[in-house]
Amino acid sequence: MSVEKQRVINASANLLKSYLQKMLVIHLEKSEQQLFDAIDSKKMDAATGDIKVLQKASLYIPSLYIDSVIKNLSSFSASSNPTVGEAFASSVETEDWSGLQLLGTDEIEGQLLIDGYIANCESELADVLYALARRIEFVSGTDELKASKNPFGPAILLKTYVELLKGESFSKQAHNILCESFSQEVLTNLGDVLGEINEVFVQAGILPTLPKPKIKNTNAAVKRAAQSFANEKVAHTNHEQAPVTEQPITTAKVSMAEIDPALYTGLVEMAQVYRSQQGDSMVSDGLTVSGQQLPTTELVDTLTHLQKEGAVEGIDIAESVRLKIGERIQVDGQRQPYAEQDDTLIDVVAMFFDVILQDRQLPDTVRAMIAQLQIPILKVAMIDKEFFAKKSHPARKFLNAMSQAGLGVSEKNRQIRSAVFEKMEELVERVLMEFGNDVEIFAELNEEFDVFMEQQQRQIDVIEERSRKVTKSTEQLELTKRQAAYEIALRLNGKSVPEFIQLFLDDAWKDVLVLALLRREREPQETQKCIEVIDRLVVSVVEPADDAARELIIEGLARLLKDIKVGLENISYDFHQSVPFFKELESWHKQLLVMRVGEQDNIPVAEKVVMVEVNEDLCDNLEEDLLQELESKKAQMPNDKFSKLASKIDVGDWVEYTGEDGGVLRAKLSWKSSVTMQCLFVNDCGVKAMDISLDDLAEAFRQKRMTIIGQERAPLVDRVLAGMKSLMTSKSAEPGLA
Template identity: 25%
Template sequence: MSTSSYKNVVDMSKFDKLRAVSGASGVPLLNDCRDMAAAQLAQFAAAMLDKAVNELFEQAEKSLGGEMRNLYMDGMALARDEKEAITTGFKRQFIQGFNKHIRKGKYAQPSSASSFNLAEMELSLIDLDALEESLALANITNNIHGTCAEELFGIEKRLGTLLHVHELDSADNPIGPEAIGSSFMEALKELDSSVKVKLLLVMMFNKYMPDQIKNMYQDINQHLVEKGVLPKIRVGMKKHGGSAARQPEFHAAGATGSEPTANGPDLFATLQQLVSLGNSGMAGMGVPQQAGQPGAIGGTMPSDGAAVQSAGVMSTLTKLQQGQFEGVLGEGVMLNPALLANGRTNVLREIKSSGMASVMGHVDAMTLDIVAMLFDYILDDRNIPDAMKALIGRLQIPVLKVAMLDKTFFSKKAHPARKFLDTLADAAIGWDEEEGHQGGLYKKVDHLVQRILNEFEDKVGVFADMQEELESYLAAEKERADELTGRSAQVVQTREQEEIARIMAHDEVKRRIESRKLPQIIREFLSHQWASMLSLTYQKSGEDSQAWNEALETMDQLIWSVVAKEVPDDRKKLVGLLPNLLKRLQQGMAAIDVTGDERDQFFAKLIRCHADAVKSGLRAEDEEAWQDTDIENLAEETEVVAEAPTDFEEITPSPEAPAPDLALIQQISEEPVPADFDLEEVPISDVPWQANELQNDDSGALVAKLKRGTWIEFVQADGTTSRSKLAWVSPLKGLYLFTNRLGSRALSITPSRLTEKFRSGQAQIINDEALIDRAVSDMMGRLQQVA
């Protein structure tokens, strides 16, 4: 064919490309998508790092172990100090990856979740950092896929149109989860920090970024729709390939604002990868594996028999759960019925080693592995008392069934079954054997567990019903506990006020009697009787009250009245002052119940003190002017005061003491505290307001940041342990009040004494993180170590 003939040939592919974009230019639109994504990702990352600084600092404060605390502090410092470097690097890596893809026609990053090849990983197991980074990237990718499934469907269809690709694979999407994850991991590689510290930022990324990325995808979809790129996507079009296990059919795929209908198997997928990697490694070392076990030969069932197989396994599990062993044991399932009932043995391990595991499909066998590891942790968890742990252990088969039915059990914190387990474990932390098994919390939990065993087949809603009933019970129990805690707080606050009042009175008296020479009778009176009077006044009226100021003024006038009167004006002033002074002294002594004889003896001696004060100050020429008759007049005045009626309330009104400021108590009971109320108090050994001046070390900082509701385990002198919850902190920060779960036993302690207990190991905070969160975190760590 001649060259001129080629000029008459129309390239239909070019025509199709132009038609697909509906007249819009593809490159500018691709650049729009790149710029929108890069700008928003940098913005989201900066906000995420700000949150990470605060959250990692809080985690560091909660951590008792020095290694974990240092790790969290390093992560906080990295997020704070390298914020600009991370966001800039993230944006740069994303743009470079995008441009490279557009130029070469394919996405080329160092690694991606879609290329997470177990066989390749086995060859590089010695490089643990690379393994950690690969797993982190897989986790990021799965999280974004799980959150943004619907938005990604539209994104990939529309970008495929712009890139002239009929079916754009997730790994080839230049703004897809793999591209974003790889860009963030590459940005972290540029930092001079350990992999473990960087993985803390990956954890923060997975927590805060997917929802923001979902919004970004919605914006890009909307922009492309407005530019005429696939305004409508045909209902029922399905995505092929990718990291997500399943993509749904959408009524309006890619439309902005709607929620994805896909389950997010992100965490489960990561656990699968780790379990498979571990099992593959064991197989390579010659460790035998069960048929049906992940990684075992012949473990995968044909797809057309998977549903029948799964139904059969579920039916068998339901029979075991409900105690129907007769037919099941005849099917080759060799289990000890006693193990299923006691809840103290990991029966899932028994099921795995029985004949039942051989008929499980690949995914079910993988799920069995993961849930067995979950209960390994639960049954070893020292936070939960053994008796309560046994009750939770009876739920092993129901939880396995839940996980087989719904993989979001692992990643969805609000999942009914997961929430129920978390609530059970949280309530059990403070349970004590003394409460007994015949009533209270133990009996309620036993009842709820038995109902699940009897009723649960394949409807997860039964867990939601049990959760509602448990929450109702715990709320009623908390109301009763709060009432008792309120009474304990009143006792503690009263004792603390008494102690502060005593110290205030002591300081006021000491400062005065040490500054001048006074008669012994006056010194003794002020140090004992009047100090008691001052303490009582401070308790009832406070430091800023008129009654307190008048009591101090009376003390000052008494001291002035017994010092030498060297000028006539002072002597005249004394005569005018005495009637009211003596009256106040009389009333004050009556308020603290000084006996009549003791009072009369004091006033008789006080008369002599006044006479001595006058005589010692008289000049020689004035001695004759001051006769004994004047002293007798003073004595008569004293008798008049002694006979005057006493009305202490006029001087020191006694308003009712305010109720303690308990945030967790809505209304403190007005009932009197019973005489036999069980309130144990560690004696106050330091001044309450000085107790806040804690030593500047980890233990002091830990005590200063304790929050209400924190559970602490105390080691007793005999080596036994007890658990108490911080229920209240006094307004003056002088005392911490701890109670048991029911509020029926209370312990008060000063901050300094509590710090000493933490420092010596006699006190330890009980981790209040949700049970399943702790278990999954532990699983991830152990699986990575095995890998």
């Protein structure tokens, strides 16, 4: 390697070292805090011991880790090692499963989690990792550098760290916390330093042919985010600097347009239905109505004052808005009459919000939050005739967005102050404080909320996908074990074999086959080799048909025994446990294969060898077997509406249930297995809430421990208007109501 290339490698190593030194400190501090939190929440029994181990290990793990990473990078300077990082990478890969004593579920799940962290990071950093890999190939003379062997890549960085953790006595939970934290703190922020390292290569003139990067059009999003930030700062500044005072609100620009007659007819009928339900005294507010008609501009002005007072003092959503207005404008128990249109809109909007408060899809806390907007929405209806007629009206879109974002909020979520709920509260407060007579404020807040929710949804999607992967990995492992057991049963079916052979295949070789099946995409030939060992082993313990068959078996014994030992080594099977099996096998082979056909009667039968007849009731394939099992489980479920409800629940449907502490929670169905009837539910942050079988879900519905909420298939305002129509005496759809 030339001096210039070595200089580039050294400079890159220094950049990576500096980054790792900084991020490891952050990672270890946050991991320690997570362990302390686990103690407080009583989620980990061994957390105290793990904290002590971590505090001690934090003194030397960073330096050991960085030394290991830099040592791997130093292989660039060895011209005799053209396959860069191969020795280290392969050693890590071969150790992935070394601790899996007979493939324990916890260890495999841990490995699948690590693979998931790596895959997510490689996906996020695909462009810069690709560029670096091509330049590393150019520097080192390597033909093709795999992602798993890239010394700057997440696979090497995370697996090096995992190897160091194996030398410490952490509990399984602490190990998982450390790996997840490393992924979040070290790998997630890796992009910037990799960009700097790539630039070092570029400046050194190491420019192999690379594909054109895709240019992402992010200008619009950046502008929206910047504008939202500016609006937010202005709002907070105004709120802090200008206390609410009882000053007249300018209404000169308010345009009170007439409502379309067809639409207005429907609104009048709604108002009449509402009044008939509430009683005649409600219309007069209990006051004497006399004098000249109150101008709409003055009514809107009064509403604005009430709105701002409510923002400061709090809003009692149970108190009638009509009564609030009457109390505000009355003089000695008398008030002026309202314009007919205003009078109608007051009651229609009151009815509108009464229906919202009865909307079962919305959590109580979100219904109460949206109900605070009754006065602003009443003002919108008076100022802008399009509110009831146009689905794209900004105020309607704002209500719909709040409803959709709040669908998964529960009382517990509200108490822990989720980012989405806090943003919703902030936007409602801004409407109450800032909305005068310009309905465009709803369009501005909609745009800001859209940008915010896009960012939040990306985070939620990542967390939810991680939750799904963990659950799917668990099912994949169980199905793989079923497949391994099926393959063994298929080869023993209808045969008479020594009992120790059946026990060996079921207790030991099944795990060898499971490992091969898990790796079949990467090493497809290994699965076939494991299955062939079963076939050859079974043939070797069944009496041969003739002397030629005997000779053929004897010739293959050495290779068979070697293949069995290699397979057991792959799962770190205890050598001492395998000794009795090999002794029994040797004894059986001597009895069965040494003598010619017809001469076995002259030698004693091997001691303690029990023959077993294997007659499994197997389907033609595993998929059919699993399908029959699934149908059998469904048939055993009670044939009632609760079982049907559980069977029909769709991905995306929300349920409401009572938590262990008695609090009401909500969770969304994120994944539903078509094989095992398992259902994964996540909370509004994408975190796993529960993993439950279909029959247990039906039982929870049956016992009323859980109710199904469903999905928000129609926007909030559309649902509310439909609910208002259903309350009308006339069941016919009214024209003009959108």
